Amino acid sequence: xxxxxxxxxxxxxxxxxxxxxxxxxxxxxxxxxxxxxxxxxxxxxxxxxxxxxxxxxxxxxxxxxxxxxxxxxxxxxxxxxxxxxxxxxxxxxxxxxxxxxxxxxxxxxxxxxxxxxxxxxxxxxxxxxxxxxxxxxxxxxxxxxxxxxxxxxxxxxxxxxxxxxxxxxxxxxxxxxxxxxxxxxxxxxxxxxxxxxxxxxxxxxxxxxxxxxxxxxxxxxxxxxxxxxxxxxxxx
Numbered sequence: 402x403x404x405x406x407x408x409x410x411x412x413x414x415x416x417x418x419x420x421x422x423x424x425x426x427x428x429x430x431x432x433x434x435x436x437x438x439x440x441x442x443x444x445x446x447x448x449x450x451x452x453x454x455x456x457x458x459x460x461x462x463x464x465x466x467x468x469x470x471x472x473x474x475x476x477x478x479x480x481x482x483x484x485x486x487x488x489x490x491x492x493x494x495x496x497x498x499x500x501x502x503x504x505x506x507x508x509x510x511x512x513x514x515x516x517x518x519x520x521x522x523x524x525x526x527x528x529x530x531x532x533x534x535x536x537x538x539x540x541x542x543x544x545x546x547x548x549x550x551x552x553x554x555x556x557x558x559x560x561x562x563x564x565x566x567x568x569x570x571x572x573x574x575x576x577x578x579x580x581x582x583x584x585x586x587x588x589x590x591x592x593x594x595x596x597x598x599x600x601x602x603x604x605x606x607x608x609x610x611x612x613x614x615x616x617x618x619x620x621x622x623x624x625x626x627x628x629x630x631x632x633x634x635x636x637x
Contacts, residue, residue, distance in 0.1 A: 403626075404444050404445070404446055404625045404626065405625055405626065405627045406446065406554045406555050406625060407445075407446060407447060407554060408446070408447040408448075408449070408521060408551065408552065408553050408554055409441075409446060409447070409448055409449070409553055409554065409555055409556075409557055409625070410449045410450070410451065410544055410547060410548035410551070410553040410555070410556045410557070411438070411448060411449070411450045411451075411556075411557045411559065411621070412450075412451050412453075412540070412541065412544040412556055412557065412558045412559065413434065413450065413451070413452045413453065413486075413559050413615075414452075414453045414455060414559070414560055414561070415452065415453035415454045415455035415456035415457060415478065415479070415482055416453070416455050416456050416561055417430070417434070417559055417560070417561060417615050418430060418431055418434070418452065418456055418482055418485065418486070419456035423456075424456055424457075425456060425457065426456065426457075426481075426482065426485050428485070428489070431485055431486060431489045432489050432492075432493075434486070434489075434615065435486065435489035435490045435492075435493055435495070436493065437619060437620075437621045437622065438450075438490060438495065438526060438621070439490070439493055439494075439495050440619070440621075440622055441621055441622065441625060442495055442524065442526060444622075444625065446625060447521040447522070447524070448521075448526045448527070449517070449521065449526075449527050449528075449529060449547060449548070449551050449553060450483075450486065450526065450527070450528045450529065451479075451528075451529050451540055451543050451544040451547060452479055452482040452483055452486060452528065452530070452540070453479060453482070453540040454475045454476070454477075454478030454479040454481070454482060454540065455478075456478075456482070457478035457481060457482070458471075458474050458475050458477075458478040459475070460472055460474070460475050468536060468537065469536040469537070472532075472536035472537060472538075473503075473536060475532070476502070476503060476530075476531040476532045476534070477531070479530045479531060479532060479540060480499075480501055480505070480508065480509065480530040480531050482530075483499045483501075483509070483528040483529075483530035484499060484508070484509075486528060487499045487528055490526055495526055496523075496524070496525045496526070497525060497526045497527075497528060498510060498517075498520050498525055498526070498527050498528070499527075499528045499530055500512040500513070500516075500517055500527060500528070500529055500530065501529075501530040501531040502529070502530070502531040502532055502533055502534030502535075502543075503531040503534050505531075509530060512529065512534075514550050514551070517529075517547075517550075517551055518551055518552075521551060527551075529543065529547045533546060538598065539595075539596050539598070539599065541595040541596050541598075541599035542595075542596065542598045542599040542602065544556055544558075544595075544599065545595065545598075545599040545600075545602040545603050545606075545608065546602060548603075548606075548608050549602065549606045549608060553608065554608075554609075555608065555609050555610070555611060556603065556608055556609070556610045556611070557611050557613070557621060557624055558594070558595070558610055558611065558612045558613070559613060559614075559615045559620075559621070560612060560613070560614060560615070561614065561615070561616070562614060563578075563613060563614030563616065563630070563631060564578045564579065564580075564612055564613065564614070564630075564631040564632040565578070565579045565582060565587075565592055565593075565594050565612050565632040565634070566578050566579070567579070567590075567592070578632070579592075579632050580629070580632060580633070581632065581633045581634075581637060582594075582632060582633070582634045582637075583634070583635070583636065583637045584600055584601075584603065584604035584634060584635065584636070585604075586634075587600050587634055588600055588601070594610065594612055594632075594634055595610065600634075603634075607635075607636065609633065609634065609635035609636075610633075610634040610635065611624050611631055611632075611633055611634075612631050612632045612634065613630050613631030613632075614631065
């Protein structure tokens with residue numbers, strides 16, 4: 402099988418790990434995602450992963466809480482998710498490294514770009530936890546930043562929704578799905594693909610974004626094979 406990309410950044414929302422539970426970690430869902438990632442690795446693709454933390458903590462739930470403190474709590478939530486995904490991957494014999502932007506050496510490696518690149522070259526999956534290590538930046542921005550740093554060819558944005566729509570399809574049954582968008586389309590229309598910082602970073606570094614749903618098995622494989630599912634965001 403011929404894959405379209407050699408090195409990818411997979412961005413998983415925290416909600417994706419919650420499955421139908423909607424909150425916390427659903428290990429059946431995590432194990433299913435891990436199996437998909439294993440298939441990707443067996444195709445010879447180098448995989449970096451950023452996981453969100455919304456299934457455990459969302460800063461906006463902090464009720465007048467200091468924004469920086471709430472964001473740091475969110476970063477810790479991404480490490481919990483990263484450990485869960487690492488465990489699932491290693492249980493099926495996929496060598497994985499978790500690197501964190503906030504040092505916690507007893508739990509994970511600190512993020513070191515050259516070390517991450519070396520892991521990828523050796524066929525290891527690298528999970529990037531704790532965001533950028535700074536408050537006021539989302540995990541979308543983390544995915545864009547790490548993708549640029551590891552020279553990923555594409556960001557695969559795996560969501561609960563199967564692409565980008567002009568309005569929320571869960572609220573509006575007549576919402577229109579986009580097949581292709583430019584970076585400026587996303588910014589000008591305020592579409593909820595990634596936040597503006599992440600989108601701008603992808604645009605500046607010419608990193609395309611493929612938005613698709615994780616609802617069907619092997620969607621990650623289909624995207625890598627070049628199948629037209631979801632929404633493509635890039636230079637048109």
